Amino acid sequence: MSLMTSWVAGANAPDCDFPLNNLPYGVFEDGKGARMGVAIGDYVLDVGAVDHRLDPALFAAPSWNAVMAAGPEVWAALRARLIELLGDEAHRAAVEPGLVPLAEVALLMPFAVTExxxxxxxxxxxxxxxxxxxxxxxxxxxxxxxxxxxxxxxxxxxxxxxxxxxxxxxxxxxxxxxxxxxxxxxxxxxxxxxxxxxxxxxxxxxxxxxxxxxxxxxxxxxxxxxxxxxxxxxxxxxxxxxxxxxxxxxxxxxxxxxxxxxxxxxxxxxxxxxxxxxxxxxxxxxxxxxxxxxxxxxxxxxxxxxxxxxxxxxxxxxxxxxxxxxxxxxxxxxxxxxxxxxxxxxxxxxxxxxxxxxxxxxxxxxxxxxxxxxxxxxxxxxxxxxxxxxxxxxxxxxxxxxxxxxxxxxxxx
Amino acid sequence: MSLMTSWVAGANAPDCDFPLNNLPYGVFEDGKGARMGVAIGDYVLDVGAVDHRLDPALFAAPSWNAVMAAGPEVWAALRARLIELLGDEAHRAAVEPGLVPLAEVALLMPFAVTExxxxxxxxxxxxxxxxxxxxxxxxxxxxxxxxxxxxxxxxxxxxxxxxxxxxxxxxxxxxxxxxxxxxxxxxxxxxxxxxxxxxxxxxxxxxxxxxxxxxxxxxxxxxxxxxxxxxxxxxxxxxxxxxxxxxxxxxxxxxxxxxxxxxxxxxxxxxxxxxxxxxxxxxxxxxxxxxxxxxxxxxxxxxxxxxxxxxxxxxxxxxxxxxxxxxxxxxxxxxxxxxxxxxxxxxxxxxxxxxxxxxxxxxxxxxxxxxxxxxxxxxxxxxxxxxxxxxxxxxxxxxxxxxxxxxxxxxxx
Structure with missing residues (x-):
């Protein structure tokens, strides 16, 4: 496996924690309410704001529990779609408005801990x-x-x-x-x-x-x-x-x-x-x-x-x-x-x-x-x-x- | 403290578990969906179906967690109102339709256990x-x-x-x-x-x-x-x-x-x-x-x-x-x-x-x-x-x- 490149700034640097290969899930707050996000390069993508092709109910609450409960097929579909959106320059215009600089957000609990x-x-x-x-x-x-x-x-x-x-x-x-x-x-x-x-x-x-x-x-x-x-x-x-x-x-x-x-x-x-x-x-x-x-x-x-x-x-x-x-x-x-x-x-x-x-x-x-x-x-x-x-x-x-x-x-x- | 009498059948018997003094809270199912209930005599009262004078949202889910979270003032108000409704014969006509025989119900988890x-x-x-x-x-x-x-x-x-x-x-x-x-x-x-x-x-x-x-x-x-x-x-x-x-x-x-x-x-x-x-x-x-x-x-x-x-x-x-x-x-x-x-x-x-x-x-x-x-x-x-x-x-x-x-x-x- 080698680096998967992304059009997002910072994502292709060798010392970046969040290249396209990673796509970790979190919850962020930027003054416009808490939302579900994925880290990519120097940014967090507001996942609910892009054409993810999944049930919008999965992204309704600021917590990853609903996606987690949806199971491995949904996990795989989301990851594949995010790789498409963030890897292919063709999606840049549609996706870019959903990017928020990591430096401008607060990160909240990514999921509700059950036990x-x-x-x-x-x-x-x-x-x-x-x-x-x-x-x-x-x-x-x-x-x-x-x-x-x-x-x-x-x-x-x-x-x-x-x-x-x-x-x-x-x-x-x-x-x-x-x-x-x-x-x-x-x-x-x-x-x-x-x-x-x-x-x-x-x-x-x-x-x-x-x-x-x-x-x-x-x-x-x-x-x-x-x-x-x-x-x-x-x-x-x-x-x-x-x-x-x-x-x-x-x-x-x-x-x-x-x-x-x-x-x-x-x-x-x-x-x-x-x-x-x-x-x-x-x-x-x-x-x-x-x-x-x-x-x-x-x-x-x-x-x-x-x-x-x-x-x-x-x-x-x-x-x-x-x-x-x-x-x-x-x-x-x-x-x-x-x-x-x-x-x-x-x-x-x-x-x-x-x-x-x-x-x-x-x-x-x-x-x-x-x-x-x-x-x-x-x-x-x-x-x-x-x-x-x-x-x-x-x-x-x-x-x-x-x-x-x-x-x-x-x-x- | 002595027996508080109720007009509900069975409630005044000395060996009854559920006299008016008790009023324990549970969740019951009688074929018409799970609801919050209180045991009284030989019956369970569908609490949400009577004039409880509290926020109906407290009785929306079949679980006592919302009432529990509402705190001691709400607990006291609910108990006082139930004693009124089930103790005073004057409320019989209004309340009786909400009574279901205990023998006809299944009892479910009364609350969601957090930890x-x-x-x-x-x-x-x-x-x-x-x-x-x-x-x-x-x-x-x-x-x-x-x-x-x-x-x-x-x-x-x-x-x-x-x-x-x-x-x-x-x-x-x-x-x-x-x-x-x-x-x-x-x-x-x-x-x-x-x-x-x-x-x-x-x-x-x-x-x-x-x-x-x-x-x-x-x-x-x-x-x-x-x-x-x-x-x-x-x-x-x-x-x-x-x-x-x-x-x-x-x-x-x-x-x-x-x-x-x-x-x-x-x-x-x-x-x-x-x-x-x-x-x-x-x-x-x-x-x-x-x-x-x-x-x-x-x-x-x-x-x-x-x-x-x-x-x-x-x-x-x-x-x-x-x-x-x-x-x-x-x-x-x-x-x-x-x-x-x-x-x-x-x-x-x-x-x-x-x-x-x-x-x-x-x-x-x-x-x-x-x-x-x-x-x-x-x-x-x-x-x-x-x-x-x-x-x-x-x-x-x-x-x-x-x-x-x-x-x-x-x-x-």
Whole structure:
């Protein structure tokens, strides 16, 4: 696959996130109301304003859920028509009025999140966290090589890039304290993840192949995590309020179709998977990822570089397992991959790992250090699949940490 | 509080679940389309068909979500108007055409579940389960007396009374096996719970008092649980597929207003609660509960009797804690109380406890025994608050266990 050229300005530059090969879907607002858009070069195309040849009802609400629910034939028809309209100069006059400069729009939530599930399915992350708490010999839980471990998260926590994130309050218990206190989180962290979005629903068990076909697209995902709240609350039923403050996603849904040339297989298995989880083909993707941190008023610095290919389980395997008990999946369900860490210290997907539980603070330029996030820090995730002379970019996903709210007056001292 | 009399047949009988004091909200279907209804005596009133004096848009969809979102003033106005219409004989002629015999209707989901959270907040249940696995000295986890422990469940699993429930498949690992297998669950269980329904939304931390005002009403809830799937999957991130097969709720939402005379306080604390969780008044309810089991073709037998007052944390405390990290709550969020067990063997809320992990099978009439549920078993939950000469009943919540689906052909042996 090579670059597909477009007549839209900026779309053919090798470092453009949004060439014609990509066509990611978002929702934008330019002062004339929120609408469904597709990113192309330096512009966003108002999809509802062009001759898309599909049911206009699909573009009536500022959300991609209706298109997602319409299924793979509609997805393919829309993509083919957009390639025609934006690739062929002959359509320029008709289409150009629907282009709005990206620099002039605000990007909103691209879809309504129905339910949110988060996984724990990148081996280096699980190994790092397990090593910290149980030593390297017992790092992976006994079920880890058999189950794409997941837990249900909170859909109401999902926000789009740009939303500011308030440091949460919670129950914290210092290791040497007998009892917990209720206080603002002191170990607030990021988690670098990818999110997979369920397009077509299911009712009952589906195979890995069927699950793969249900996935509409992918976003970058930051699963903000309160490590001190988590440490005290998570036994025996898992993380709860530690993960409920915010989950930031990138504003553009990069479709499975755009990522198709970048499919790769999940890694060799130490333990053979149960047959229901075996993959009929490559269902993971080669997507380079990075995390950048900018202290308040300071320079941004990249603190981690890793790749989605570090996953031990693909989103299709996770989704298949999610349906194994008969659990119904619905349009708009969001599946977080789990934190994606590589094998080296500079490829870790959380500050918990980068600072090894706070014991080895990360040095930032200018002499600052970070064990966990400070108020005012802005985090930016970026990701792209690199093709031959073009790339499929996800754009940026940012979030700034705001100080905790003051103590509410109904919390007596 | 004593019986409020109604002119509707059956409503004044002391053993009627639905006197004028109750007025629970549901959705019914009688061959003329699904509509919003209120149970009264032997009838359901088609609420949209009477002069309710509220915005008709609140009754346009067959779901109580719009009314729930409208807030406490609308809830109070609707209840007052229904008491007027159904209590005063003068309205009989105008209202009677809107009454449909309960025996002639099917009851549907009363509201759309936005997100579902399940707690672990009745002490006897936590103590029983903990004793089985860790011995009575270490039964309660260290955080149990401080946190109303909860985990996010799966909203798509929630079904209404009457829905049949398929025994799930899942990863199971026998204690003496080295590796798991993928097979139908062998330890399928019930959990007797109450569900609290969020009416008005919140964004940010709320107090226990504010949380109490957000709750629209309560239902009976059976959190079907696959114990063998749970045992293998739940470390370290909590229950996932073991709880995702089905969650059955009763069809009538009994409002907080109807239950107000039955408020009681949560129990004395062994460990003082953190101030944010302290209750400004009684926020738990005295509601008698029972579970009945009927084998296929056999007689029903009551296998447990307990009371909602066995809870250590009220729904208001659970909801307050749920918002403590800033987690937004929305209209239609459902909070399961956690399994409600009393102190005696005949008041336990799950077969896991009744059969003590399968070691002491429960004897049923006719010589059958149960360690866990068998295919064909029908479970029925019932609940009522007992007043002076009347009761606030929840009706019944039933579910029958169907055999697992055959092995899908895409699961190779």
């Amino acid at each position: 949110y599930t988060d996984f724990y399915a990148a081996k280096n992350h699980a190994f790092n966290v397990g090593s910290m708490f149980r030593g390297p010999e017992n790092a992976l839980p006994p079920n880890w090589l058999s189950i794409p471990i997941g837990y249900n998260g909170r859909a109401s926590s999902v926000v789009v890039s740009g939303a500011e994130v308030r440091r949460p309050w919670g129950q914290l218990k210092a290791p040497d304290a007998e009892l917990p206190e209720f206080a603002p989180c002191r170990r607030f962290d990021l988690e670098l993840e990818m999110g997979a979005i369920v397009g077509t629903p299911s009712d009952g068990m589906v195979s890995v192949a069927q699950a793969d076909e249900m996935i509409f697209g992918y976003v970058l995902l930051n699963d903000w995590s309160a490590r001190d709240i988590q440490a005290w609350e998570y036994q025996p039923l898992g993380p709860f309020q530690s993960k409920a403050t915010a989950t930031t996603i990138s504003p553009w849904i990069v479709t499975a179709a755009a990522l198709a040339p970048f499919r790769i297989s999940t890694p060799e298995r130490e333990r053979e998977l149960l047959p229901y989880l075996s993959e009929p083909g490559p269902m993971l993707y080669d997507i380079a990822l990075e995390v950048a941190l900018a202290p308040e008023g300071g320079e941004e610095v990249v603190i981690s570089r890793t790749n989605y290919s570090e996953m031990y389980y693909s989103a299709a395997q996770q989704l298949c397992h999610h349906t194994s008990s008969g659990c119904a999946m619905r349009t708009g369900d969001l599946l977080g991959s789990g934190t994606i860490s590589g094998t080296t210290p500079d490829s870790r997907g959380s500050l918990l790992e980068m600072s090894w539980g706070g014991k080895e603070p990360l040095a930032l330029p200018g002499g600052e250090t970070r064990s966990f996030l400070e108020d005012g820090d802005t985090l930016t995730l970026r990701g792209a699949a690199q093709g031959d002379g073009y790339r499929i970019g996800f754009g940026e996903s940012t979030g700034k940490v705001l100080p905790a709210v003051p103590q509410p007056d109904w919390i007596k001292d | 579902y959270t399940d707690f672990y907040a009745a002490k006897n249940h936590a103590f029983n389960v903990g004793s089985m696995f860790r011995g009575p000295e270490n039964a309660l986890p260290p955080n149990w007396l401080s946190i109303p422990i909860g985990y996010n469940g799966r909203a798509s699993s929630v079904v209404v009374s009457g829905a049949e429930v398929r025994r799930p498949w899942g990863q199971l690992k026998a204690p003496d096996a080295e590796l798991p297998e993928f097979a139908p669950c062998r330890r399928f269980d019930l959990e007797l719970e109450m569900g609290a329904i969020v009416g008005t939304p919140s964004d940010g931390m709320v107090s226990v008092a504010q949380a109490d005002e957000m709750i629209f009403g309560y239902v009976l809830l059976n959190d079907w649980s696959a114990r063998d799937i749970q045992a293998w999957e739940y470390q370290p991130l909590g229950p996932f597929q073991s709880k995702a097969t089905a969650t059955t709720i009763s069809p009538w939402i009994v409002t907080a207003a109807a239950l107000a005379p039955f408020r009681i306080s949560t129990p004395e604390r062994e460990r003082e609660l953190l101030p944010y969780l302290s209750e400004p008044g009684p926020m738990l309810y005295d509601i008698a509960l029972e579970v009945a089991l009927a084998p296929e073709g056999g007689e029903e037998v009551v296998i447990s009797r307990t009371n909602y007052s066995e809870m250590y944390y009220s729904a208001a405390q659970q909801l307050c804690h749920h918002t403590s990290s800033g987690c937004a709550m929305r209209t239609g969020d459902l909070l399961g109380s956690g399994t409600i067990s009393g102190t005696t063997p005949d008041s336990r809320g799950s077969l896991l406890e009744m059969s003590w992990g399968g070691k002491e099978p429960l004897a049923l009439p006719g010589g059958e025994t149960r360690s866990f549920l068998e295919d064909g078993d029908t479970l029925t939950l019932r609940g009522a608050a007992q007043g002076d000469g009347y009761r606030i009943g929840f009706g019944e919540s039933t579910g029958k266990v169907l055999p697992a689906v055959p092995q899908p052909d895409w699961i190779k042996d």
